[in-house]
Amino acid sequence: MATNEGKAFSSIRIIGSGLIGTSIGLALAARGVQVEMLDLDQKAQKLAQDLIASEISGAPEVILFAIPASALAETFEREFALNPGSKFIDIASVKTKPQVEVSRISGGSSRFLATHPMAGREIGGAASARADLFEGRTWIYCPTYADGAQVDSDVLETGLWLIKSLGATPISMSASRHDSAVALVSHLPQIVASLLAAQLKGAKSEDLDLAGAGLRDTTRIAASDPELWQEIISSNAQEILPLLINLQNDLGSLIESLDDPAKVGSFIAAGNEGRSMIPGKHGGKAREYTQLPVVIEDKPGQLAALFDECAKASVNVEDLTIEHSPGQFTGLITLALSASDAAILQKHLEESGWNVHAPR
Ligand SMILES: NC(=O)C1=CN([C@@H]2O[C@H](COP(=O)(O)OP(=O)(O)OC[C@H]3O[C@@H](n4cnc5c(N)ncnc54)[C@H](O)[C@@H]3O)[C@@H](O)[C@H]2O)C=CC1
Ligand SMILES: O=C(O)C(=O)Cc1ccc(O)cc1
Structure with a gap:
């Protein structure tokens, strides 16, 4: 069925039974799609297929490549020759290279959606x-x-259905625009996290014991797979290079200015500015919410009771954070709401005896 939600399908072969392939397989199987998992690594394939607990009958309607981009050309060529009636989708982290490789195969471009x-x-x-x-x-x-x-419209509609039925928001873009955007928002952060974490090599363990959330937050992705990432970075080097040169220049300026407090402050302020530009998880422009702090007692049922008050006041809580230290008898809940809802809730909570503080 072709709708504005895309074109549904009933069977898929996923080649690459790793993190992304298996995640897609799990989500599609839960929506009733028959899923076949393949992998060069038999153990990975068996684990994925066991987790997904599904099988396909007949030729797959869709073949999805969840493998490193370096393996795509050969795998696509083989699968395209064997399954001329199927639709092909990939999910690799770079997009120009897969499109160029597929377009070398006669008839390939129209049947392949790069995502x-x-x-x-x-x-x-x-x-x-x-x-x-x-x-x-x-x-x-x-x-x-x-x-x-x-790309043929039936392949496109099928890809859109897959994306939407997994709860994601599809964004159309050229491959070159994609590669330039992800150089900034994905590849540069990976490089910086790896460089930062590499500075810890040889550090004293008693120093590392002092590490707080800041170090963990800024180095989480430094745990990524070197083989996968060397390939992503090499195939997008052209887009990454100017970003690294900017970074190198900024680092050089900071080194020159370390004894100038105003300049050091302006580096941190520039970071505040960049960070505030990161949108919410659904993409699109970051929305400014009003933050309403509420101090609650550390006893069972307090959070549920607070949500109950939100429901009574008919306000929509967009987000929340919880700060609580072990051994502390109170916790700080910060609710994110629209400015008008924050004002309504603040009044309601004050009248009901809650320890609510001024919104910010
Ligand atoms: N890791 C991530 O967060 C994301 C990764 N991607 C992309 O998804 C793809 C897969 O990444 P992950 O699932 O993270 O990697 P993974 O390492 O978890 O899984 C990749 C799997 O592909 C298999 N494989 C490699 N070459 C193969 C071939 N020729 N035929 C069959 N199987 C083959 C490997 O044995 C492995 O099981 C990569 O292209 C990556 O750039 C995209 C978005 C996010
Ligand atoms: O772990 C994270 O936060 C990531 O951002 C993972 C990731 C890795 C590779 C991609 O192409 C896209 C996303």
Whole structure:
């Protein structure tokens, strides 16, 4: 069925039974799609297939490549020759290279949709897979090739259905635009996290014992797979290079200015500015919410009671954070709401005797 939600399908072969392939397989099987998992590594394939507990009958309607981009050309060529009636999708982290390689194969371009879910984890493998990995995330797709060729509409509609049924938001983009955007928002952060974490080599363990959330937050993705990332960075080097040169210049300026407090402050302020530009998890412009702090007692049922008050006041809580230290008898809940809802809730909580503080 072709609708504005895309074109549903009933069977898929997923080649690559790692983090992304297995996550897609889990989510599709939960929506009733028959899923066959393949992998060069028999153990990975068996684990993924056991987790997904599904099988296909007949030729797959869709073949999805969840493998490193370096393996795509050969795998696509083989599968395309064997399954001329199927539709082909990939999810690799770079998009120009797969499109160029597929377009070398006669008839390939129109049957192949290059896509990239902007979601993942730093730990690969089927064991890390999650069916909800793509919920609320953006997922880029590239319906047009650099030479002007177009992906067939049935392949496109099928890809859109897959993306939407996994809870992601599809974003259409050219492959070159994609590669330039992800150089900044994905590849540069990976490089910086890796460089930062590498500075810890040889550090004293008693120093590392002092590490707080800041070091963990800024180095989480430094745990990523070197083989996968060397390939991503090498194939997008052209887009990454100018960003690294900017970074090198900024680092050089900081080194020159370390004894100038005003200049050091302006580096930190520039970081505040950049950080504030990162949108919410659904993509799009960051929305400013009003933060309403509420101090609660550390006893069972307090959080549920607070949500009950939110329901009574008919306000919509957009987000919340909880700060609580072990041994402390209170916890700080910060609710994110629209400015008008924050004012309504503040009044309601004050009248009901809650320890609510001024919104900010
Ligand atoms: N890790 C992440 O967060 C994200 C990764 N991606 C992309 O997804 C793809 C897969 O990445 P992960 O699932 O993280 O890696 P992974 O390492 O968890 O899984 C990759 C799997 O592909 C298999 N494989 C490699 N070559 C193969 C071939 N020729 N035929 C069959 N199987 C083959 C490997 O044995 C492995 O099981 C990569 O292209 C990556 O750039 C995209 C978005 C996010
Ligand atoms: O773990 C994270 O936060 C990531 O950002 C993972 C990731 C890795 C590779 C991609 O192409 C997209 C996303």
